[in-house]
Amino acid sequence: MGFREEVKARSKQPVELCFQCQKCAAGCLIAEHADLYPNQVLRLIQLGEQDRVFNSSMIWMCSGCETCGARCPNGIKISEIMDALKEMAIERGIIKEKKIHLFNDIFLNTVKSHGRIHEAMMMANYKMKSGDLLSDMDLGWKMFLKGKLPIFCRGVRAKDEVKQIFDKCNAG
Ligand code: SF4
Ligand code: SF4
Numbered sequence: 238m239g240f241r242e243e244v245k246a247r248s249k250q251p252v253e254l255c256f257q258c259q260k261c262a263a264g265c266l267i268a269e270h271a272d273l274y275p276n277q278v279l280r281l282i283q284l285g286e287q288d289r290v291f292n293s294s295m296i297w298m299c300s301g302c303e304t305c306g307a308r309c310p311n312g313i314k315i316s317e318i319m320d321a322l323k324e325m326a327i328e329r330g331i332i333k334e335k336k337i338h339l340f341n342d343i344f345l346n347t348v349k350s351h352g353r354i355h356e357a358m359m360m361a362n363y364k365m366k367s368g369d370l371l372s373d374m375d376l377g378w379k380m381f382l383k384g385k386l387p388i389f390c391r392g393v394r395a396k397d398e399v400k401q402i403f404d405k406c407n408a409g
Contacts, residue, residue: 240282240287240290244282244321247321248318248321249317250313251313252283252313254311254313255283255313259274260305260309261276261279261304261306261308263308264308266300275299277295278315278322279313282318291322292331294333296319296323299319301316301319301320336367348399349400351390352392352395353393356380357381360377
């Protein structure tokens with residue numbers, strides 16, 4: 238299966254319908270900070286330029302906000318495509334934005350373990366594993382003083398159900 242067909246199959250999105258109107262890029266909040274606009278990712282997929290796609294920061298920086306999908310006249314959900322591209326890149330060992338990948342992993346593992354996010358634990362874990370110990374310390378301290386970073390993690394009643402969701406996802 239070629240690159241374009243694999244992206245289509247995994248994302249279940251009609252990538253061939255993109256006609257470069259750029260409505261997605263005009264609404265994308267992170268486009269100005271990334272190395273590709275969302276419409277450019279679509280065009281590169283259509284052209285089969287997998288190396289340029291996998292080596293782009295955009296597929297990692299996409300927040301999955303779905304603004305682009307809501308604006309697309311052809312109903313293409315680009316966030317689904319970005320998720321598929323991240324999965325494919327991980328499988329190929331091409332992880333351009335390692336810290337974003339690490340953050341995603343820690344976020345999901347925290348939810349899996351506790352049934353919810355515990356921000357302080359998650360950030361401590363991220364800082365230890367990334368080695369990025371000092372950035373955002375002033376912001377973290379301000380949040381702690383305002384009670385936004387509780388030290389103890391309150392449990393959730395449906396913790397087992399959350400774990401079952403992860404098990405189902407891992408089973409495919
Ligand atoms: S889902 Fe991703 S590409 Fe689409 S608007 Fe949001 S950040 Fe941009
Ligand atoms: S809004 Fe849809 S059709 Fe227009 S450029 Fe973006 S993905 Fe392509």
